[in-house]
Amino acid sequence: MDWKLELVIVPVSDVDRAKKFYTDQLGFAEDVDHRAGDSFRVVQLTPPGSACSITIGTGVTSAKPGSYQGTHLVVKDIEAARAELVGRGVEVSEPFHFGAQGKQDGLHPERSDYGTFLSFDDPDGNNWTVQEVGHTS
Template sequence: MDWKLELVIVPVSDVDRAKKFYTEQLGFAEDVDHRVGDSFRVVQLTPPGSACSISIGIGLTAAAPGSYQGTHLVVNDIEAAHAELVGRGVEVSEPFHFGPQGKQPGVSPGRGDFETFLSFEDPDGNGWTVQEVGRTSS
């Protein structure tokens, strides 16, 4: 049996502000924006190339806005991802590397998969991690 993760609910305080951040700054596709009165709204957003989406909204979760930390996005080129996020106006960390000596600033040229990261937060402080996996050689 396959168990596929398809949706993660991200708690936010201002749905329109968060929607703008995720679509305009991160480039997520808007799949759904549905509301029922003032007490329920669901906005489903999908990162480019992802089979898993996020939902933000009203009446979806009791979790506090900004309480989610470490949700991962995976890319095959951390430098390109960093440049794209900076170009879109996202406040993003410089890439960092995990290796035998622990967390190190910068990107090691001889790095292996799963070792290089960057991070950013949405407007509520939900923390995201971008991890490099499957780097293609240039």
Template sequence: MDWKLELVIVPVSDVDRAKKFYTDQLGFTEDVDHRAGDSFRVVQLTPPGSACSITIGTGVTSATPGTYQGTHLVVTDIEAARAELVERGVEVGEPFHFGAQGKQDGLHPERSDYSTFLSFEDPDGNGWTVQEVGHRP
């Protein structure tokens, strides 16, 4: 039996502000924006190339906005990903490394698959981590 992770709920305080951030600045696709009165709204957004989506909204979680930390997005080129985020106006940190695993590329001795990351936050302070996997120098 397959167990597929297909949806992660991210707590936000302002659905429209968060939706704009995730679609305009991160490039996520809007899949659903459904309201059922003033107390329920679900917005489903999918990162480019991902099989897993996020949901933001009203009445979808009791978690406090800004409390989610470390949700990972995986890319094959951390430097290209960072450049795209900066171009889209996202405040993003510099790449950082944990340990030296895998093949080194010579230009970035610390850079290796599963060990190179960068991070950013959404408008509520939910922290995202971008991890490099599959980089080919």
């Protein structure tokens, strides 16, 4: 049996501000923006090339805005991804590397699949991690 992750709900305080960030700055596609009164709104957004989407909205989660940390996006070229994000006005970290023990250190400064990352926050402080996979293959 296949178990496919299709949707992750991301808690935000201002749906319009978050929608603008995810579409304009991150380049996510808007799939759905549906309201059912003032207390329910669901906005589904999908990262380019992803089979999994996120949902932001009103009345969709009890999680506190900014409480999600380390949700991963995977790219083949971390330098190109960083350049794109910076070009879109996203405040993003420099790439960082983890060694064999899973620790960030100066012993493994080279880019490596599954070991090279960068991070950024959405306007509410939800933290995203971008991981490089497939660059060296």
